[in-house]
Amino acid sequence: MIFDIIIYVFLGIGIFFNLLAGIGLLRFPDVYTRLHAGTKCTTFGSIFLIGSVIIIGLKMWWEKDANGSVLAIHSAIALIAILLTNPAGAHAIARAAHRSGVKPARAVVDDLEGKHEGGDK
Amino acid sequence: MIELYFGFMNTYLIVVIALALCSILALIRIIRGPTAPDRVVGVDTINTIVIVAMVAFGAAFKEVIYIDVAIVYALLSFISTLFIAKYLEGGEF
Numbered sequence: 001m002i003f004d005i006i007i008y009v010f011l012g013i014g015i016f017f018n019l020l021a022g023i024g025l026l027r028f029p030d031v032y033t034r035l036h037a038g039t040k041c042t043t044f045g046s047i048f049l050i051g052s053v054i055i056i057g058l059k060m061w062w063e064k065d066a067n068g069s070v071l072a073i074h075s076a077i078a079l080i081a082i083l084l085t086n087p088a089g090a091h092a093i094a095r096a097a098h099r100s101g102v103k104p105a106r107a108v109v110d111d112l113e114g115k116h117e118g119g120d121k
Numbered sequence: 122m123i124e125l126y127f128g129f130m131n132t133y134l135i136v137v138i139a140l141a142l143c144s145i146l147a148l149i150r151i152i153r154g155p156t157a158p159d160r161v162v163g164v165d166t167i168n169t170i171v172i173v174a175m176v177a178f179g180a181a182f183k184e185v186i187y188i189d190v191a192i193v194y195a196l197l198s199f200i201s202t203l204f205i206a207k208y209l210e211g212g213e214f
Contacts, residue, residue: 021166021170031158035162038166071185085199093162096158096161099211102156
């Protein structure tokens with residue numbers, strides 16, 4: 001069945017990117033690069049993992065099961081919540097790390113050096 | 122109708138176990154992290170993984186209430202992340 005193949009491919013992509021997030025979180029040398037791995041890879045992986053649940057819900061709805069529409073819509077709301085809140089949280093963490101004095105590892109030029117001392121706090 | 126999709130239940134339980142392994146990798150970073158923002162990055166990653174694991178768990182048992190819990194957990198973890206970041210900046214609230 002074509003839907004089963006699509007669902008298994010989506011699950012494989014999602015788990016692969018979540019594992020990449022964990023490995024990158026362990027291997028990168030710096031707060032900012034770790035944030036890069038830990039936020040973007042989990043967001044991309046969760047798109048595919050929740051997308052497979054949405055496909056299952058839509059398939060149940062297509063076969064006249066009323067629980068399928070509820071499953072698909074609530075999963076879509078959870079995906080929208082992740083997509084809205086994850087980049088904003090990552091931006092807040094990076095901004096707080098730079099303001100609390102953490103330097104990027106092996107960086108030559110830091111353009112934000114001394115830019116926000118008496119800024120928009 | 123549940124018997125027709127019973128094959129996906131074990132699949133999503135395997136997905137939940139794999140996500141637990143990912144969160145263990147992030148937990149090692151929380152334990153070993155040299156500075157406080159490293160630990161906050163690990164906590165943020167674990168939050169996202171837990172949300173996805175809750176949705177997969179709800180899909181495994183066909184319970185919509187688990188997915189509602191995941192929505193509420195997403196919004197509350199976002200607020201807690203913003204609050205910790207504001208605390209790390211050290212300014213006034």
